[in-house]
Amino acid sequence: MLEVKNLSKNFGSKRVLQDINLRFEPGKVYGIVGENGAGKTTLFRCISGIESHLGTVTSPYPSLKNHLGYLETTPIFMSYITGWEYLKLLCSAKNINTENFEEQNIFNLPLNQYAETYSTGMKKKLALMGVLLRKNDIFILDEPFNGVDIQSNMLITDIIEELKSLNKTVLISSHIFSTLSSICDEIILLSNGSIQKNVKKEDYEALEQSMKKSVLKKQLKKLVID
């Protein structure tokens, strides 16, 4: 089980995460929702260990990061690196000696082209493929559906279901509520760096309605569209 206790994060004097307490069980999919700037990505970066933080993140593993796959919102690719070389880098960094990436190329990506020249969706798919090839137990997928075509979205949904059936823990953030509600066992609402709600499947509809009421309508009134 992955457990986050009293996690807080400051950027300078600004507190971006405040006393986060969460438990994530194996074989379950957790959705994290919240407005832009709510702290979702920072929370993911803190859990993964990329960002330092206050509080603790405990897991059954001696080193959590060696069992954790993290898909960034906007995956970064170095210039002059092909898709194949990117996957090789990710695998060799974890002592995985596989090179038959073409066989496992589920998204039919042009692996011999420079990754930097890929479209947004292709970049996301390549990064996801890299995360999956590293054979982890916990997966953090930050906006996995963003910029990806509809067929691949369906494939990603299937991959998440498969990970769940393999008893993996999956944390996802997405702005597409319908996708989250169909695959998540629990949805966590993050607002201004704090956990506002922890919602089970049966209350998803109520959560969606309350989000619409409290945020969308209020915000839309501010915008003047001529």
Place this chain on the structure above:
Amino acid sequence: MKYYLTLQYTRLTRWLKDMGINPVLGFVLGLILFVVLSELLFYKTIYAPWVYGAMALFLCSKWSDAKRNRELRKIFTTKEYYSLRVAENILSSLPFLIFLLMKTAHIPAAILLIASILLAFIRTNRQWNKPIPTPFKKLPFEFIVGFRKSFWAFGLAYILIGKAIQADNYYLGLFGMALIFLTSMLFYQKPEPKYFVWIHTHRAPDFLKRKMITSAICVSILSALALILLLIPFSENWVTTLLVYLGGYIFLGSMILAKYSAYPYEINIPQGIFYALSLMFPPILLIAIWVFYKQSKKRLEPILEC
């Protein structure tokens, strides 16, 4: 355009502040250093105006990067874009132009001015869809990226070695071999994004060891032929050749340690000065290697051992 240039000035002052240098002091010191080095160059060689002009154009060429220019084209209209590029190049070459005029090198100054304007219309460093083949495909990532960006430098190194053999000029050949190591050192100049360190499952000392072994394998692939080419015709200088060759590995290893000693940031100015001094005085290098190793370990542990 005016706002864009002001923004670049603001970025420069912020960078100096991040380096712990007062911007005014930074500009004054920079100017003094520029004048001293320029005077030194003109004192040392009669070809100084041409070398000087080439240096200014090299600086201007940095603004011609295809990716950077693609972004600028998105923001500005065509007219504004070209005006900005010309302004950038003239501003960059201005200190060199003033110095050349002060030295009454009117022809190089005129050529520099024209060339820097023309350079505004050229985009360099284009990334083609077809990747350049590299022998380092299975050893990501520094040498893959570096080789594709700077393969011409290795070609130049081997041309110099060829010329050195032809003209029986040992030191030119030695410079050619050193150029391979110097170019490889530049591959470790910039820190990679944190994610690319975080993905490693090794502890900090192992991570550093693997980086150094990979770099040693890659640089050996590039330099082994240069070593053989120098050892055969210049066999009487074999000790110097081997010392320089071995020194190349040590410098490359120290560069990796220097890079990670500041990670995830770039090497700051005091660290850079310390490193430059250690390269000039090898006994200091031994201390520098130890200091950089300790600092690198400290910098990498929170990312690799969390």
